[in-house]
Amino acid sequence: MVQGQVNSEILDGMEDFTFESRIPEDSFGTGDCAICLNAFEHGQRLLVIPSCRHVYHTDCIRPVMLRRSTCPMCRRQISLEDPAGRNENESDSVV
Ligand SMILES: [Zn+2]
Numbered sequence: 224m225v226q227g228q229v230n231s232e233i234l235d236g237m238e239d240f241t242f243e244s245r246i247p248e249d250s251f252g253t254g255d256c257a258i259c260l261n262a263f264e265h266g267q268r269l270l271v272i273p274s275c276r277h278v279y280h281t282d283c284i285r286p287v288m289l290r291r292s293t294c295p296m297c298r299r300q301i302s303l304e305d306p307a308g309r310n311e312n313e314s315d316s317v318v
């Protein structure tokens with residue numbers, strides 16, 4: 224696995240959605256995107272990072288995830304898993 228970027232498996236596994244008028248209740252969104260600093264607008268594609276539930280524009284977060292593997296807001300590792308649902312150590316790193 225390549226360090227320093229989110230692999231395409233994770234990218235493909237994340238579902239983005241069209242912003243209607245409110246962000247999902249289980250996400251940690253403030254109503255705007257921490258990357259471009261613009262508010263989410265109706266009809267835009269948004270993406271929730273599963274591992275920390277921060278919300279970004281899909282178009283903003285995707286290029287970021289190709290360069291780094293951590294959330295720009297909280298710097299947690301981006302993964303498809305919700306860390307709240309597991310407390311084991313990271314055993315999925317391939318040697
Ligand atoms: Zn944005």
Ligand SMILES: [Zn+2]
Pocket residue numbers: 272275276277294295296297298299
């Ligand atoms: Zn985050």
